[in-house]
């Protein structure tokens with residue numbers, strides 16, 4: 374018996390060594406942690422339950438029958454993050470470059486199936502040379518099975534990808550279908566075709582980092598939702614994110630203990646809006662002052678900065694925040710900001726996370742650059758996402774809410790539940806200057822008349838009261854009491870139920 378136990382321990386030690394000490398050292402020398410070190414940092418200490426430690430591939434081509442390491446290049450199982458269950462797979466680059474064989478894919482599929490069955494998120498740590506070349510179509514079939522599960526799990530359990538090494542070719546499409554992608558600067562990349570193919574086909578010279586590194590994907594392409602300095606920071610931030618999320622779509626987000634007075638008055642908000650309506654201010658100040666303990670988890674911080682998206686808590690409960698940012702492009706809506714916010718709104722709606730919207734939007738960005746790239750369709754995404762979302766929706770207009778953008782940004786007409794406005798709000802078809810130049814075109818040569826018309830327009834429309842008269846704004850609130858008003862609004866909506874007409878699924882403009 375003792376021998377058998379020792380043999381088991383030996384096998385385990387062998388499996389834990391992955392591709393061997395030399396390859397582990399090489400991995401660490403590149404500034405990367407190993408698959409197992411990453412799992413240890415991601416999960417609560419001692420909580421990891423590993424599955425399929427002794428799985429080995431079945432390939433017999435190219436001498437592979439003599440190279441059958443335990444685990445087959447991916448470590449899988451489940452554990453907890455602050456006591457809440459998550460499933461995890463972590464590709465082991467030290468074993469055959471983390472390449473995906475049929476059995477490697479089967480291991481991932483097994484934990485994805487269990488995650489869906491048992492209602493817990495899947496966190497995938499990607500560090501792989503892609504399809505195991507020696508296995509040919511068996512490897513591609515394995516990817517296909519993973520893709521299909523990504524699709525089935527979408528909207529059922531949160532799926533989070535950490536890209537911590539190579540992720541190229543068709544392999545990128547598994548993370549691409551998950552809810553959030555996080556990358557590590559300088560040690561990870563994602564692209565459909567690498568620099569060599571790019572050079573051959575288009576003659577462009579580009580490094581892997583420039584083509585598909587963390588900075589590229591968080592600033593330019595918006596493929597990734599966050600870029601971190603190193604593995605340790607990335608793993609810690611995913612732990613923080615998981616704390617905001619429900620484990621599945623049938624569960625409410627967790628309620629955390631909070632030590633922040635919900636009635637907290639923020640007098641400084643009364644002077645947040647500058648006197649001159651053309652001057653910007655930082656919308657993040659409002660978000661931080663409303664949130665429990667000023668804790669804000671921003672998503673896509675580096676992309677389309679004219680729109681802010683992320684999670685806060687109110688009375689310990691997760692709330693998704695969408696806000697125009699007047700500091701960037703005056704907070705205008707454009708293709709990038711509409712897409713960013715639409716995807717975020719849909720994530721919140723999938724997982725029963727209420728949505729808080731702060732509005733200060735002068736309209737849509739004009740120009741051929743926008744129209745040729747389809748701002749009509751992309752803007753419609755946000756409109757559609759807000760209108761179809763059945764989670765509690767609370768909106769606060771702080772200043773401008775002009776034209777179509779007023780309707781889009783979670784207006785009453787898109788079934789927002791509670792719509793507040795600060796007294797500094799202006800709800801109108803457009804600003805006074807533009808409006809006057811259109812409706813009083815005949816007086817354009819007479820500056821005095823134009824100024825008088827503009828003043829008349831401002832007096833009539835540069836306020837929230839016309840909308841409030843019609844019930845489109847439920848209440849004009851004091852800026853300093855925003856936290857309390859918003860928290861109470863969400864409290865009143867906790868049992869919200871909406872019945873929508875039966876359909877297979879909608880057809881959001883893609």
Ligand code: HXC
Nearest residue numbers: 469470472501502503504505506513516539541542543544
């Ligand atoms: C089998 C692989 C492999 C792969 C790497 N290895 N990728 N084995 N299949 N796809 C092995 C190497 O042979 C090597 O084994 C070990 O992993 C480490 O690789 P190195 O090349 O030494 O590492 P490095 O220099 O860091 O380069 C990493 C790399 C490179 C850039 C990822 O390995 C590479 O280009 N690999 C091939 C990438 C590729 O073309 N994959 C297929 C893409 S198509 P030894 O024993 O020497 O240490 C794809 C389609 C998916 O993935 C489709 C889904 C539908």
